Amino acid sequence: MSLQVAILQSTSDRQAQERTMTDKKPRGRPKTTNETVLDWEVTDLFYKNKDATTPIVINRGGAGSSKSHSLAQLFLYKFLTEQRKKFLIVRKTLPALKLSTLMLFNSLLSDLGIMGQIEIEKVMLNYRFKNNFLHFGSLDDPEKAKSTEWNYIWLEEATEFTQEDFRILKLRLRAKPTDGNINQIFMSFNPVDENHWIKKMIDNSGGSHDITEIHSAYRDNPFLFDEYRQGLETLVREDINFYNVYTLGQWGRLSNIIYSNWNVVPEMPTGGDTIYGLDFGFNNPTALIQVTIKDAIVYVKELIYQSKLTNHDLIHKMQQLLPLDHKRYPIYADVAEPDRIQEIYNAGFNILPSDKNVKDGIDFVKRQALNLHIDSINVRKEIVGYSYKKDRLENVLDEPVKYNDHAMDAIRYALYTHLGKRAAFDPKQVTFGTKKRITVQLNGF
Secondary structure, three states: OOOOEEEEEOOOOOOOOOOOOOOOOOOOOOOOOOOEEEEEEEOHHHHHHHOOOOOEEEEEEOOOOOHHHHHHHHHHHHHHHOOOOEEEEEEOOHHHHHHOHHHHHHHHHHHHOOHHHOEEEOOOOEEEEOOEEEEEEEOOOHHHHOOOOOOEEEEEOHHHOOHHHHHHHHHOOOOOOOOOOOOEEEEEEOOOOOOOHHHHHHHHHOOOOOEEEEEEOHHHOOOOOHHHHHHHHHHHHHOHHHHHHHHOOOOOOOOOEOOOOEEEEOOOOOOOEEEEEEEOOOOOOEEEEEEEEEOOEEEEEEEEEEOOOOHHHHHHHHHHHOOHHHHHOOEEEOOOOHHHHHHHHHOOOOEEEOOOOHHHHHHHHHOOOEEEEOOOHHHHHHHHHOEEEEOOOOOEEEEEOOOOOHHHHHHHHHHHHHHHOOOOOOOOOOOOOOOEEEEEEEOOO
16 A cells, blocks of 8 residues: 655645655555544654664754754654654653653654554553554663663664663664665764763764764754744853853863852652742743752752743642641742742742842852652752853953853752741743645555
């Protein structure tokens, strides 16, 4: 049976242009006219990955470039249309996987209205469609991967992985292909460190036919909303390194990092003094962070890190996540949102306005020994890039870059206000990429 893919481009001069691809009918499969046609919109990045013919496909890009979304669409596309294939989508840790790629993949399935056509093992994170198998996994223990075999592997946030992790996974691309497609490993990441092993692998490849490098930036994503786009563009005035990495998708230099006084721990301690820090957001994430101080050591755990939360949604989540007796524990919040503080206070929480002295607060936090819970993936992601601004002459300024700092602010609110200055609550107080549509006609429905 032929597979037809119709692409409707939204540019004025190619709005109704259609491209059709025909694959050979699999042997032994009876022809059927009972078919389902699916539509979803894609960017050029989807096609650059789809058309790649090398074993290794590297997606280096800035924030909001659609690289993760495009790869999720590509893996779903292949999962629904190819035959007898094994897929692995992996991040370094399981909590990170569940909060990112797994949610994105399930959202795509739901949007297409075919969740009921997929056999899903929710505990094992296995997905089956006809004779295809897809698994979501983590690589916190590389030994887990050594007895497996796959046709396609996707490493999301690939800079989290070691070179040894990559070598182990690449060796697992040994499932037998059943068509003319080769086995491939895809990688996606923000290029934060020019000394990373991924860059060295690209530089040392010497134009090898084994590697395709696909660069992307926010301008390649026509679906990006204006506020996010403007935030990326203003980074040029904040910090040139952040601008290069997150706006342009160019390799950055790890310098001027604010916090180096941290480790990762497997669990929070029992006992001690527990407080909370809360940074409000809506388009940006709202961050609620638990901070426990025991024996002069600080332990940090991410409880909420989510965009599009109204205050009502936030209060509901807090009521679910915080034990009843913790409602009396202090929650130090962004003083710039007095109305939201008031509403949470009225809901029975001991919420207090924070001291927002950034410089003194950072200096105070830098003097603490921070232990980050292993599941606090967004805290860990923020802290490795939380840095001081540089001006155009590369002079370091005594001010942090205002980007990806929501958890960092919440931690500072809690620690500096609670241990430094106690607070009392006062209730008064360019040209962009083109949009495209892909129509997928599935076999067998």
